[in-house]
Amino acid sequence: MATTQPTSTTTTLVHRATSGAAEWWRTAVIYQVYPRSFADADGDGIGDLPGITSRLRHLARLGVDAVWLSPFYRSPQHDAGYDVADYRDVDPVFGTLADADDLLATAHDLGIRVIVDLVPNHTSDEHPWFVQAVAAGPGSPERARYVFRDGRGTDGEQPPNNWTSVFGGPAWTRLTEPDGTPGQWYLHLFDVHQPDLDWTNDEVREEFRSVLRFWLDRGVDGFRVDVAHGLVKAEGLPDWDGTSAMIDGAHEGTTGSEDGATGAGSTGPMWDQDGVHEIYRDWHSVLAEYDGDRCLVAEAWVEPLARLAAYVRDDEMHQAFNFSFLTTLWSADALRRVVTESLEANDEVGAPTTWVLSNHDVVRHASRLGLATPGAKPNGIGAQDPQPDEELGLRRARAATLLMLALPGSAYLYQGEELGLPEHTTLDDDERQDPTWWRSGRTERGRDGCRIPLPWTADEPGHGFSPTGATWLTQPDSFARYALDAQRGVRGSTYETYRSALRLRREFRLGSGSLAWVDGLPDTARGSVLAFVNREILVVTNLGPETLRLPADLQLVHASQDLAVAEDDAVLVPADTTVWARLGR
Template identity: 75%
Template structure:
């Protein structure tokens, strides 16, 4: 980092190294950029208005052109789709709405031919209530081996009419549903931390362990490169299932006035006896051994909304998982102290266990980050946005969203992109409530809009039916007409477009080995701007994000801007000065002689 810093004119500039570059060869998942495909909304190959696996296969070359290293597919398993496929009825088959096992095999083969690795979703906390195991549990009755696969309990009070404890579903309402026994009598209750269609498995049962080891091997044998583990922090519950008077939530926004509002904590804290129990780590040690049986450097990825970051790091110890999504970064507010704090804490904490930090800004469960950053308080995690809610500033949000993405892609470690973010897509914040399909909407009694707004099908062609998502114009959720401006064909080969910015950043990230690089905080770049800048050096690249309200000028000699999230002022894009306007990120290096 000596070269770029020696080109800066400010004598007061200082650097604080917080993360060293990784030396030597490394596993692919330590620095990979992975693209999340939400199959229902990516590309529709048969015109029925629902995305499918042949549609994904037909669009893989788009991801190669973009420059990602791998893809993660949200669930495509056989399911009644009460929760968008996260209610799995058969872990070893493809739902007909998405295609067939042969289609999945063809997609895997084509992805590998193109140089893309493939991660698939695994949902081990619960099954569908249409899974054969749960049907057998209902038929077998209390005390049976079939019921022991799930968390069935007798109710409290007269005739067991009250739930076994006071737990609430993360989607709203009670976390318990009472069943009718085979003889027609009101019977036991089963636990579901999410929708009633998603009964929780009992991970104290060895049969559950055996089944999921078998499921892992089924997909590893077909060639997948890893698994994203849904609700990775929820599989084990505290013995005795004690009451917990606070609302049950797998994900919570930062609390006002806590460190979450300043350095990106999710606000999760101690979520209660149903989350982040130490016993989950025994499960992931088992799975680590299963993956080790296979060649090719396979990976496990934790979806674990836990705090503090020292708890998250436990999931990526050397004998457990390889990655864990950094939701503290995702929920960070758009301030220099918040961003610097969460980045520093993340890198230092993960370095302590020898793991990469896995950065993410958007996914299928949260409001898209350009819309979050366009709100009056930019960042955080709003619980959905709909008609009648305060609306984000779309242009400001896109401006900040591009800057946030360029900041993230310069950080050492791995990174995840959510489909459509390479187009700058905002949340669909005016989706008709009558169209909503997320069970959160009705289980919360219409108090939480849920996640449909980030799941709307992609726009590929501005003037085509359904923006090219479907040849027939059908689309399972209505796309807003304003999305024509974001369509891929309006951005490809257009200088300054969001798509071309992502392409350039991913190319430079690979060229300069930023994913395996270093991070040193740089202070004193510009007088009076310390509270406005997030500035660091990664190898020979200086990265500067201006989160303030005034432009900041970097002075030096032989400066060259590699990429910027917005056009820079005329004549201020290199040489002796680089002007960085508000809400802009630039990557700068010393110009070679």
């Protein structure tokens, strides 16, 4: 460490470098593909598996280690495929099982591993099991697979409890029985078309073991587990005065606490119950039957971070998204707290920290960071809402990404962020398809704005997304300047900045590296600078409004923006910029 310290600075070691061979997922950069918005091969305006396969070389050139595919299973698409009707088949809108096999083979030939989404908290209401449950009636084995209950009140006319749906409205819907009489209620923590499974049922547990093996046998390298913290509900399903939300941490002013928490954790008797860990220990043993270091990734909105770390103990999940990091505001102190607590909590259980800034459920970080409160997390942005500063947001997003990619552990990228794509903040409300928009009474615009089809070429219809120019959601005109062909080979473009960062991250082994905070750099007393050392790289992020001067003996490795050099050879780091450097020229 001492060899990388600028004169008169001090360092505080937080995380030690790992040594020896390690599983691939501990340091991987994994790229999320949202299939309907990545690339369309058949011209219907909806992305598909052959479209993804045709663009895999882009991911290989970018330098990612693996790809995560959001759901492509057979589904009525009430929630963009997260309402699964058949876990062992591909929805015709995306292709066929043969197309899935071709994608897997092509990715593996290019050295890219493939993680697929698994949705175990709920099925579609068109899943054969739920159709059977409705027909079978109360008390049947078929209904025991789901959370059915009698209603409260004289005639059962009131829901079994007061829980609300994450998408808005009540979390219970009452059936009309086959004979036409009002019947039992079923739980759906999300959309009415997504009935929750009952994970106390042995048949449910055995079914998902079988689903895991089906896809493992086809060669997938792991599973991202949707709503991993929600499978088990508190015994008795007690009333709760809170309100479920997609992102509980979506509050302006949240800067983080001493344990790194930002308010991103979901609370209530339907979330983070201890019983989920038994399920993941069981799944861990299934994956251990297969070679190749297959992995489980938890989508778990859980805080404090020590609680999240329980999901990645050595006999459970392998990774868990760090949503506390994602929901931290653009503040040096808050970021330092959440990074420190994240590394310390995961080190306790011997797991990597899994960093993330954007995904298909949140406003893109290039837009969040351009809001009046940089990093605030609205549940969607519409034309009538306060608009982010697009240029400032991208500047901060590039700085945030270089900060993230320099941290030890694994990292996830969301499709299009390598192009600097902003949120589509002026999408016509009549186009919106996210059930959040409707179930919230048109008050929460939801997630469509981050799911706009990607721009591949600037001057083609639909920006090259589809051979016909069709796109299932309208792209904003601004996407032309973000298109891949407008950035490839252009020095300083966001795309080339990402490519260089991934290459250097691998070259300097930052994913398996160490982290020591650096204090005492010139001009850092303002508390607006975050600085740390990972292996031989000094990482400095200037979050403040003023230009930062760094020592003249730094050897610049990479930066999120162009830098200037002062007359005394000091490196000048402008506001909202991250620099990677080595000492000694």
